[in-house]
Amino acid sequence: MPDILFEFWRxxxxxxxxxxxxxxxxxxxxxxxxxxxxxxxDGHRILGDGKTWEGLFGGLAFGTFCGTIAWLFYDELNSIALTNNFSLPYISPFSAFILSLGALLGDLLGSFIKRRFGMQRGAPAPFLDQLDFLAGAFLLGSFVTEISLGIVIWAVPMTLIIHRISNIIGYLLKLKKEPW
Incomplete structure (x- = not known):
């Protein structure tokens, strides 16, 4: 398997x-x-109606749950990776919790910044909208797990592409009011 695919899967x-x-x-x-x-x-909302306690705790629980499921299958998935001459990063349930918390705090910071610029909920803020959660996850996650430069380099374009596609799907399914 080419190195490019290794980094994608990692x-x-x-x-x-x-x-x-x-x-x-x-x-x-x-x-x-x-x-x-x-x-x-400044007279603007601190975060806005789009950032709720239900979303925060639900996102934290779901992110931790998904990371824990990945952790449960780590040995099997990493064995497959090792037969292809690469390894997966080890993410414990605690690391999954911290990465999830970082993602949510990064998203909250992004909303806070948008409100300071007088931007309304749903107003597009290129790169901030797509990468705030990732930056928060990497920042907080770096305290509990190793984050390779390769993962950071790959995560940015992957996130931009996946974010765009998922927002379009969410818009078409009427889960989002805007397709960005």
Whole structure:
């Protein structure tokens, strides 16, 4: 198997938890905003109605769950990888939890930044919308697990492509109001 595919599979395995954590909150349709409907000093909402406690805790649970499932199959999947002369990164359930938490905190920070620029919920912010959760996952995750440069390099374009496709699908399924 070519090296390019090794890095693809290694990266995909690594980002299961952050992807799951980030994908889950829009499905919840929570009713309790994290910012309690409050405005920041600039008069704009702190985060907005789109960031809810239900989404935060649901995303954290789902990301951790998906990472734990991947961990349960780690030995089998890594054996397959080793027969092809590469290995998968080891992600424990605790690491899955931290990566998921980082993804959600990164997404919250992205919303906070958008509100500071006066951007409304759903307004496009290229790269910030797509990569805030990934940056948060990598930042927080780096405290509990090794993150190779190859995974970071691969995760950025993979995320941009997957994010676009998943948002279009979510829009077509009427789960999202905007296709971005």
């Amino acid at each position: 990266t995909l395995y690594f980002v299961i938890s952050p992807y799951a954590a980030n994908a889950f909150p829009p499905l919840v349709k929570g009713k309790h905003p994290i910012d309690f409907g409050k405005n920041f000093f």
